[in-house]
Amino acid sequence: MTRLVYFAWVRERIGKGEEDIDLPADVTTGADLLAHLKTLGDGYAHALEHENVIRIAINQEHVEHDEPIAGAREIALFPPMTGG
């Protein structure tokens, strides 16, 4: 099981802030994860429609979309940040 957490409009569109899911063996990178999640329902497809704007963090550190996700305890998906 992998813990996924979502924030801001990604969270709102998916309809939940976190979940634990089993990932298929062929989901090996952040980009694979986005593609897989988009098949899980309309909310996911809407949230992740523009994959290039989605930011990914693994174990609370920013990563690129081609980063391997093997061994990740927590993967976060969120929009560009607007703090400060």
Added chain:
Amino acid sequence: MAGAAPAPVIVRVQRDDFDVAAETARLVAGGASAGAIVSFTGLCRDEGGRLSALELEHYPGMAEAEIERICLAAVTRFSLLGIAAIHRVGRIAPGQNIVLVIAAAPHRHAAFDGASFVMDYLKTSAPFWKKEHFADGSEGGWVEAKDSDDTALEKWS
């Protein structure tokens, strides 16, 4: 001669307001080597009366960790004597504080640059998001990230 103590790095994410004078005093307590302190306070605008509040969401754990990474980079790069970064979350009304950055250094240029560096990176890489609430009671949606915030980083590269 004893080695210099590590520069204090104070990072907090909180719902409550902060007191700039108290935080400044805390940052430089225990030393008198600072010749310059620059503090930046970011506030919630009312956007010409359109806005009733901003709602600040964050990624607990990562938000603090990311700000700390930025602060440590600033301490190293500008040889700061101390840095504090405090970011509020929750519902914030126009005129209220959102964020505070205080940089202490021997001289002014490092203090200005340190505070500016931390704010520039905080805006683009610390996981916070703002949602607008309008004065007419409607929910205004999520604030979009600005390209100008990304280009602001170029001066540090």
